[in-house]
Amino acid sequence: MRKIGIEDIDDIALGSSLLGSGGGGDPYMGRLEAIAAVKKYGPVELLDIDEVPDTWTVAPICGVGAPSVSLEKGTNGVEYPKVRAMMERILGRKLDAFLLSEAGGMNSMVPISAAARAGLPLINADGMGRAFPGIQQDTFTLNGVSTNPFIIADEKGNCTVLTTINNDWTEEIGREITTACGGQVTTLASPMSGEKMKTSVVVGTVDYAQKLGRIIRTATDADNPEQFFLGESGAFRFFKGKITDVLRETRDGFNFGRVTLEGIGEDKGKKAVVEFQNENIYAEVDGEIVATVPDLICLVDSETFVPITTENLKYGKRALVVGLPCDAAWRTPRGLELAGPAWFGLKDVEYRPVEERYAEFSKEESHA
Amino acid sequence: MRKIGIEDIDDIALGSSLLGSGGGGDPYMGRLEAIAAVKKYGPVELLDIDEVPDTWTVAPICGVGAPSVSLEKGTNGVEYPKVRAMMERILGRKLDAFLLSEAGGMNSMVPISAAARAGLPLINADGMGRAFPGIQQDTFTLNGVSTNPFIIADEKGNCTVLTTINNDWTEEIGREITTACGGQVTTLASPMSGEKMKTSVVVGTVDYAQKLGRIIRTATDADNPEQFFLGESGAFRFFKGKITDVLRETRDGFNFGRVTLEGIGEDKGKKAVVEFQNENIYAEVDGEIVATVPDLICLVDSETFVPITTENLKYGKRALVVGLPCDAAWRTPRGLELAGPAWFGLKDVEYRPVEERYAEFSKEESHA
Known part of the structure; x- marks a missing residue:
């Protein structure tokens, strides 16, 4: 058990934003709200899953919606006690802890705010190990937990x-x-026992996010910032370029789009394309697929390594395109069915682990 | 108190279909379902409002959706016990009776089916005295009853x-x-006490519908069927014509459209236009407004006087365009705000009672 204080929030938000793979909400609003909540109600108790009694009742809380909306229309605080009171009334018992439904800039902050206000502990785990656009695309669903x-x-x-x-x-x-x-709304769902939770989550998400946040924050102090960021985070580097085009559409409650980058530095003369549905789902460099869902595809600022969420993609921004492996749960047949390329309508795109694709990609690069 | 038996259902469905003003659902599916329910579970007790104890908890049950969908996608019976069980669980008490939310072909039948299956009485009243497209366009809302x-x-x-x-x-x-x-879904909402119900409904809807149904059914036996139908029902006759054009669009969960009729018989050479949003909302003859919401505008078959719902408007059908006065509740300022021409986006259309418009219209007609 440890406490999440104000001093922890920035790194958690920053690192979660990388795990958010372009989605999971912009950290800006959520961060301000979490800081205000912790300031007012005190630090939040963070429990590792093995510290949670089997008999507890726990549930993930988060924001749902198109990220572009959340920038203009935040929560106002009434939602957290409201969804909790409704859940407790229906279950006929008190909730014992919240957990994260996904790792993302905003959705790592919502549970901290909610836990601080409610005086409940937060569990160091989430239901995706990243962010996904679909409500049902979580490890709770994979493990038979009903929403x-x-x-x-x-x-x-x-x-x-x-x-x-x-x-x-x-x-x-x-x-x-x-x-x-x-x-943009707040949701509380999928209540489960502590026992069921332990086998239905991605473990250690808050710690992992905070570690990634620290790496991003300190990278610019390193002798070779890019090398430091990549080496410490374990991210695979596919491309460095300047955003030249962003197609974007908000429909059916999602942000859909595609961003094109022109290579700079060692990637000069090459082109990368990244497609997204709230989150980045597909990346190619000069026509070659380099990463797909369910692995994490992230655009980060090429100087500061701060993740760029899909609603913040703008012409002229310089970015690195990197990939990170998803949780093993997503690489099972059922996981790929629920969150692989086909689910996102990417036809004839085969899933291959990002580390495999990277090995091949970097071999070709060194031959080139 | 009386019982609704199988022999009552046809007239109630037929008359409600007239009150439905083109909407309220096609009676076909609902009628079959109500007959089956009464056959299986026995006649339904029909209570006048003064027979309902003040302390009872009562609620209107109905179908909601675009009528054109209900023809292809009916209820399957699981909905009634489900919505009732959920309501009783939330209220923490049993429901004592159902009432009609609106008068309409389908929505007069849904409460009969539900009451028969549940073994609950039905109250001889509804929340509109007709059908309206909006969920909130009812006398419950007018009287401060929350949904x-x-x-x-x-x-x-x-x-x-x-x-x-x-x-x-x-x-x-x-x-x-x-x-x-x-x-297309089934809804149960707006629970209220018997006492509150008595001042929040349109009274005697089932009796009135059955009476209108009997008039329609027996009109063709009369010497002058049209005169009999108009005289007995009190409907104002505006036009007789042949449908020459139907524009129709299902959007935002509603059926929108406009039907054009070319005059036949004494109306030869004239043209009528009726606009609808699930229900008929506006009628004009040769450019002159003859009736608008909240009054009832109905198209009935020119020979059989069977009401034609908006989803059954077809090229070549011969129809009478008639009007009936709405319940007095709709003629108050608040009633007109909630269901007058402006609510339906009819710009610069003033509401004037259908009987006034008819008096003027028939005076002009006799001068013509």
């Missing part, structure tokens, strides 16, 4: 409780509710 | 409980859920 009751609250005071026949329907109906509520 | 909890079930087994800050938001979010669930 029921899926509780949605907006900042106006509307609250919806969804009981569905499966988690795909939760995505289907929940997404429409999100749109009707203005594109 | 909370608004319970939605689909035929697949998904169930949503909506708690909103006002009934307009219930429409906003509920409509999106309806669309996500496939365009």
